Amino acid sequence: MKIGFGIGVTEDVYLRIYILRELEKKMKEFFSKKNYGSSIKNYVIGISIDAEPFASFLKERKPKYTKGKKTLTVDRRPYDIEDCFEYSSRIDHDKFMKANDKEALCILANDIYSSIDLVDKFKKRMDDFNKEKFKNDMKNFFKVEYDIEL
Numbered sequence: 001m002k003i004g005f006g007i008g009v010t011e012d013v014y015l016r017i018y019i020l021r022e023l024e025k026k027m028k029e030f031f032s033k034k035n036y037g038s039s040i041k042n043y044v045i046g047i048s049i050d051a052e053p054f055a056s057f058l059k060e061r062k063p064k065y066t067k068g069k070k071t072l073t074v075d076r077r078p079y080d081i082e083d084c085f086e087y088s089s090r091i092d093h094d095k096f097m098k099a100n101d102k103e104a105l106c107i108l109a110n111d112i113y114s115s116i117d118l119v120d121k122f123k124k125r126m127d128d129f130n131k132e133k134f135k136n137d138m139k140n141f142f143k144v145e146y147d148i149e150l
Helices: 011-031 093-098 101-122 131-146
Strands: 002-009 042-049 064-074 077-090
Touching: 002 011, 011 042, 011 093, 011 101, 011 131, 042 101, 077 101, 093 101, 101 131
Parallel strands: 002 042, 042 077
Antiparallel strands: 064 077
């Protein structure tokens, strides 16, 4: 399965963007050889960490599932997606910025792990997705890579 992040942050968070980039890199590597069925081949996590007043202006995007192949254009560049589940999550800006690196990773880990249940909204369309195996692997990933218990 391919995993990727869509990251939206305010300028001050760029000082800590390395946490998100390292996490994304390790997740991509860990999950690249995993298979959870044919329903989801791409799993995209949108992460927003925005300070006020920007956070209150941004709308929360609903989870989305695209079955089959589709070409999207982002920043005038086309890219193909196939059997893609995507969702957005808003991380508390103040907690993230005040946390040390380990605590920030715990915030992200808990949010990512608890968000897996969002796939249940598309259960009928995702008839071949082993969510429990995915959840167990996600739990294992955070334990092995960061010593974080979920």
